Amino acid sequence: MQRKYLCLLAGLACVVLFNWNCTKIDTTELGGDLLPAVDNVLTFADTLLIDASREPLADDTFKINRSEPHLLGNVNNDPIFGKTRADIFVQLKPSFFPFYFGNPGDTINPSINPKTHYDSAFLCLSYTGFYGDSAKSQRFKVYQLDEGTTNFTDSVFHSLSFQPNSLLTNLIGEATIFQPDLKNLIYLNNSRKDSISGQIRIKLSPSYLRSLVSNDTSTNSPFYSDSLFKTAYKGFAIVADGPSSANGLFYINLGDTSTRIEVHYVAGNANKLDTAFSSFLLSTGTSINVSPSANANFVMRDTSTSQFPNAPDPTALYIQTSPGGSAIQLKIPRLSSLTNRIIHRAEVIVEQIPGSAGDDVLSAPQFLYLDLIDTGSTRKYKPIYYDLNNTQSYDPDNTISFFPSQGIDQNYYGGFKQTLKDGFGTRTYYNFNVTRYVQSLVTKGGINYNFRLYAPYNLYYYGYRLAYKNNLAYGRVKIGNGSNAKYRLRMRIVYSKI
Numbered sequence: 001m002q003r004k005y006l007c008l009l010a011g012l013a014c015v016v017l018f019n020w021n022c023t024k025i026d027t028t029e030l031g032g033d034l035l036p037a038v039d040n041v042l043t044f045a046d047t048l049l050i051d052a053s054r055e056p057l058a059d060d061t062f063k064i065n066r067s068e069p070h071l072l073g074n075v076n077n078d079p080i081f082g083k084t085r086a087d088i089f090v091q092l093k094p095s096f097f098p099f100y101f102g103n104p105g106d107t108i109n110p111s112i113n114p115k116t117h118y119d120s121a122f123l124c125l126s127y128t129g130f131y132g133d134s135a136k137s138q139r140f141k142v143y144q145l146d147e148g149t150t151n152f153t154d155s156v157f158h159s160l161s162f163q164p165n166s167l168l169t170n171l172i173g174e175a176t177i178f179q180p181d182l183k184n185l186i187y188l189n190n191s192r193k194d195s196i197s198g199q200i201r202i203k204l205s206p207s208y209l210r211s212l213v214s215n216d217t218s219t220n221s222p223f224y225s226d227s228l229f230k231t232a233y234k235g236f237a238i239v240a241d242g243p244s245s246a247n248g249l250f251y252i253n254l255g256d257t258s259t260r261i262e263v264h265y266v267a268g269n270a271n272k273l274d275t276a277f278s279s280f281l282l283s284t285g286t287s288i289n290v291s292p293s294a295n296a297n298f299v300m301r302d303t304s305t306s307q308f309p310n311a312p313d314p315t316a317l318y319i320q321t322s323p324g325g326s327a328i329q330l331k332i333p334r335l336s337s338l339t340n341r342i343i344h345r346a347e348v349i350v351e352q353i354p355g356s357a358g359d360d361v362l363s364a365p366q367f368l369y370l371d372l373i374d375t376g377s378t379r380k381y382k383p384i385y386y387d388l389n390n391t392q393s394y395d396p397d398n399t400i401s402f403f404p405s406q407g408i409d410q411n412y413y414g415g416f417k418q419t420l421k422d423g424f425g426t427r428t429y430y431n432f433n434v435t436r437y438v439q440s441l442v443t444k445g446g447i448n449y450n451f452r453l454y455a456p457y458n459l460y461y462y463g464y465r466l467a468y469k470n471n472l473a474y475g476r477v478k479i480g481n482g483s484n485a486k487y488r489l490r491m492r493i494v495y496s497k498i
Contacts, residue, residue, distance in 0.1 A: 035344055035494055043344065048334045048491040049482040050348070052317055055329035055373070055452050063157035064472070066282065067255050069128055070297040071472055072200075072238060073138050074246040079357045081320050081476045082306035084299065088125075089145070089152065089164055090254055091235030091293040092261045092280040099223040101213065101278045106267040108213075113268040121209040123173060123236060125200040125250075126258035127182050131474045132248025133361035134179040139241045142173040142202050145234035152234055154285070158296035160323045168237055172208040175201070179248065188264075188277065199258050200250065202238075213263065226290050235294055247361065249473055254282045254295055299323050299473065307478075315484035316353055319455050320476040321365045327454035329373060332491055335441055336448040342496040346438035347414070347431050350453065351487040353478045354427040364428040365455035365475030366417050367410075369468060372396070372449040381452055382461060386436035388413050399462045410469070424486050428477060438493065 038045045064070070071086035078084075101118075102108055108116050123142050145152065145166045152164040177200055186201065188194040215221045222232035240246070253259060261280035266273055285292035301324030303309050308318045308326065320326045330348070352364055374380050382396040389404035390412050396402050410416055414431040421427075441448060455475060459466040480487030 036496075038494060043494065043496050046493045046495070048332050048493065050489045050491060051331040051333070052453075052481045052489055053329050054311075054317075055327040055454075057322075057325055057327045057454060063159045064297060065156050066284065066293070066295050069251040069472065070254055070295075071249050071299055072125070072140065072240055072252050073132070073249040074240045074242060075132060075249060075362070076242070076244055077133075077247045077358065078306065078362055078476070080306060080318070080362075080478055081308050082301065082303035084249065084301055084324075084473060085240055086249055086300075086473070087163075087240055087298045088238045088252060088254075089162075089235060089294070089296040089298070090238070090259075090282065091152070091154075091230065091233070091295065092259075093226070093229060093233075093283045093290060093293055094223065094278075094280055095283075095287060095290065097223065097225050097229070097289050098221075099229075101263060101265060102267040102274075102276065103269065106269050106274070108265050108267045115273055116266050116268045118209060118213045119264040119266065121204040121212065121264070122262045123202045123204055123238070124258060124260050124262055125202075125238070126253040126256035127198045127200055127250055128253050128256075129251035129471065130179050130248055131251075131362075131471070134248060136245045136247050137243065138177045138179075138246045138248065138250070139243055140175055140177060140200070140202060141171060141239045141241050142204065143168040143237040143239065144170045144172050144208065145237060146170060147232060147234060149234040152294045152296070154230075154292040154294045156292075160297055160299040162296045163298050164234070164237070164296070166234065166237070168239065171205075173202045173204040174241075175203070177250075179250070188262075196258065200252075204261075209263070213265075230291065230294075247358075251471065255284065257281060313353075313478075315481055317479050317481050317489070318476075319365065319368065319453065319479065321455040321470050321472075321474055322457040323473065325455055327452050330370075330451040330453055330489070332448070332451075335438065335491075338438075338442045338493075340442050341498055343435055343439040343442065344494040344496065345433070346435045346491060346493045347433050348451070348453075348489075348491050350430040350432075350479050350489060351420070352428040353480050353484070353487050354425050356478050363475060364417055364477035365470055367469045368415050368430045368432075368453060368455050369459070370415065370432045370434075371452050371459075373452050374449060384434060384437055384451075385440060387432075387434050390436065402461055403464075403466065416469075427487070434491075 036043045070088050072088050073086055075084040107113050110117050145164055149164045149166040182198055185195045185197050215223050222229045262277045264277040266275050283290045283293045317328050318326055372382050374382055385396055389409040392404040392406055394401055394404045414433050418429055420429045455470055456468045457470050457472050459468050480489055482489050
């Protein structure tokens, strides 16, 4: 009996020693708790290196509509990806015609009532977010588009390269903005009963105010009808104008009621005075006699003096969020030679090279995206098979049902920004779960497509435009390629033999 217990203890010790010395899979937050232990007897792990190169991003010339956040600002100090400038063009209108300031019966005329007058006008923009260095100020200038502007229409979409054909000579306001100040309450009408926060406010010139309020509701006035108003008042250009230290982008909601022209006045009515303001807003055309407003967002990227086009580091790759973004092509030749096996997990691992100038304020994209490059009769891109959503069927080769109807299950598929801290420091990384796709390749065969990796704002397949989770122009990252010893681009596979 004693010999039997000694044999059992000896066996247990051997098992413990074996497991102590075996190689374990890299820790992962996406599905790692479901994986069997890698013991190199029943379950194995393998790393496939990835060859990568720059991929043209031909479908990045997209449009945005008036309901999407618009960009405003300058990034002037990004040595990795260069400069970005974003301007907004918008037409703001009264909500009814014929239009009048104040309430019915109000008098705003000093010659009739000396205590009444028009006080000031402001262009206000609803602020919803920021990307970049909030400690640096931004300078914005407001120009009134001249009446000769003919190409600025009320189209739902304008491309991000669009600019009205108007000379910007009529400067009517400018302001220096600090992003941290936008959280503070601003009290309107010199009163504490009306206040607002999260609003960029640019005071407009007295000459603009005088020209605006000198109109009345006669049949020749721009305020008599929508057609007359949009002929006389083409809109505004809000131009980002430095300074050179400016290094961030503001996100603006044009459709919010906080985006408006405010005309402040003191009105008289029945021997009472009232301090108030009237607003011009972005029209979506829902009112019967008010057509939609014209609007556009101009975004210009300049990478000419940055690292990105020159790629000075042979072990690095560069990804910038749309628009004017960048993409990478990934090749994994060894996938074609894998024998049939049970794939417990296959994931593409993307790691940031930390320490680049500007990383502290110009962070990595919130999401990356991985799809397939089909180089058949016509080169095209298509979603990855199976793994975008493991609870829904879809067919990337079908021009209608090419995408899961409920969208991407990011918790399963991955692609979201994560943070890793180890002996190499703290950095951003991304995982992409392609387990079912790799299982299909090793079981059924098929084409070992190359991948495209990028940070889209929209996805484009078969003529369709699908929104992705990134904010416009939010994020850029320098990542390691397959030859980078520390931050290696790779595919990790955990499998069992059949």
